Amino acid sequence: MKVLIVDDEVIIREGICNVVPWRDYGFEILNPASSAEEAMDVIDNIMPDIILTDIQMNGKNGLELASYIYEKKLPIEVIVLTGYDEFSYAQEALRQGVSDYLLKTSLPEDILKAVEKSREKVLYAKDQFQINQNEKQRIITHSMTNFIKGIGTEEAMDSIKELIPELKDSMIQILVLDTQLKSVHLAEHEQLWNKYLYGKWVSLNEKTVIIVKRDPCLDDDYLLQMASSKVYQSLCEPLFVGTIVSHLTDLSLSYEKAVSLILYKWLLTDCKMIGENHIKHRIGLSNSEFLKEYEEKLFSYLNKNNAKGLRNWLVQVIERQVTHPQATPESIHLNVQSLFIHMIHFVNKVALSVGKKTMNYHSFPTISNWLPTPKESVIPAFMEVMGDYQRIVDREVNFVHIAIHYMENNLGKTLTLLEVAEHVHVHPNYLSEMLRKETGKSYVEFLTALRIEKAKQLLRYTPAKVKDISSEVGYSDWKYFTSQFKKYIRLTPTQYRDRQEEDA
Structure with a gap:
């Protein structure tokens, strides 16, 4: 439990620090503050649990410090310790949420008793603060999830504007992490991120979504780069950047763009942040x-x-x-x-x-x-x-079928017997002998038959020119192809195509 002493008189500060055995009672005394302004800085950075403050000090007074804490609804108990025993001061202190009002002449045990009482209030207040924060986070997550899904309502929009005033009437951009952070890590990284520019972190669909407030002129681009770099250093995960939108109702568009980029993290392995500009080319x-x-x-x-x-x-x-x-x-x-x-x-x-x-x-x-x-x-x-x-x-028996399949898939090539034999790892003569046994044709005869058959299919089912078809089935000379085709089919390629069209 952290205690902060605030007084502009060094003797008083040191006296209160030393007169009470704080450690024996489980309290940690922070370095004292000499003004309300200094105390405010301590609050923003360290967040003490209990503050003992004088009223009259140079600059802001102790009651203004109490008002600052009260307005921010911080779970901090304030005890006024002053030399002014005046009812008006006590009244004002109570209005500012001060939990106790003691004179500087109070005995150490009275100070300790007041601080002990405040500790109980702090513990209760912290529990309530956490409950409120959890409920606030639940409402934000639920509302943002609906907007991202494209089903946000006017009521949800009002809630978001009230709970996150930073997003009111501003440009917004979705960034996505392809990992779901635990709530404690979510809060830690949101705090880290917000040192550079505002972003609300929520979990959705086993991912982490950051709803970022952007500058209308995008002058905050360097801040976005710095924040993304810090996140990458911590998580070793890139951020996927959605489009910038001007209204909460368009969040789904920004989210969809960000999610569409996720698979690029396996292609752009050196990128800390992946956006449309990385892939548009x-x-x-x-x-x-x-x-x-x-x-x-x-x-x-x-x-x-x-x-x-x-x-x-x-x-x-x-x-x-x-x-x-x-x-x-x-x-x-x-x-x-x-x-x-x-x-x-x-x-x-x-x-x-x-x-x-x-x-x-x-x-x-x-x-x-x-x-x-x-x-x-x-x-x-x-x-x-x-x-x-x-x-x-069974390689001893079926290499002929493998050879035939190879020939069928490579009819556009020259296809020598040697090439096919090497493909199935047998001697050319043995392949020729087994091919004749299987098909009843020599290698050249069978290859020609395959080429003519494929040419028939191309003539029947495609509008390709005869010259192109001749090349497709392995003939460099289309006139020779025509003569071979007529030899086997007894029609020229053009006559064959016309006959098929008439029959159809």
Whole structure:
């Protein structure tokens, strides 16, 4: 229990400090104050529990000090200790909430008795103060939560303006921490924050939300940076910045913007504060280019039964995606999910080709679930599919089906027999022999049949030009493609397309 002595006479201050055995009775004597103004500074920084003050002092008097405490509704008991035994002073002291009125000639035991009585009042007042603060915090949290959800009422707005006058008629901005602080830490960090600029801290949806009062001209930007830096030093968590709004009813817009940025903390790992200006230049990553670059490599690891290599390669792929300067969480998720789906399609196609059942898998995890820990969440999903693939494939028998699948997926390339044989790790002659046994055709005949079949599909279902289709199925000379197509189908590509349209 902290006690502060206030008197402009040094002899009186020291006398009261020394005449009573404060420590023996559980009291801590703070450094005495020589004026009411000095006492006010002590109150703002240390918050004593009990104050013994003289009335007549240079500057503000003791009753004005008592009035200051009374108006702020602080849980501090004030005892007036004076040499003026006048009824008018006593009356005024009582009006200012003074708990006792003693003469300086009072005995030490009388002073101690008055202070002991005040201690009981302080303890009760602190309990009531905490109850009131808790209720105030509950009302603020409830009202702010409703405004953030977009369901705030006029009544709630009136409550907010009364409980938080700082937010009345001001610009407001939501900042979000992707962690929920305990109430004691919430209060500590709010106090730290408010040393720079005003902000009310509340918990919502397992996050911490800061409702910040902003300067209309945004001249407080440097203060925002300083406050955010202090929070980062304490919590090692970045702040996500919402849009600035001019009315409480628009808080939901600011909150939604802040929350939409949360996944960027896994991309912008060095940022203490992440706002729209950090991401506006990012256009996302191309899905088609991603699959073109990585799909063949994925199938290569499958065919080689290289589980360790696949795992390490996937880690590198995801890391490259995350660190790419144009990456967005959505484009990263689309790319990795697409690779996973293509892997499943490949495995199930192989399963069907060898007369085995296709496999069913759990839905791919959401980006918010896997991006923080890809090694623990998404990579095991790939490894599960690889395990199933190895159980499906008997490499001595089914390499022909793998070769056919590889040819189907690479018809736009030159595709030599040697290249396909290397893909399935067999001798070219052996592949050619087994392919003829499986299909009844030589390698060149079967490859041509695949190309013509794909060309038929493109002619039937797309508006692509014949020249473009010839390139798509591996012919650099579209006239040669036309002659080959007519040889097999007995129609030119254009005639075939016209015939299909007539039949339709």
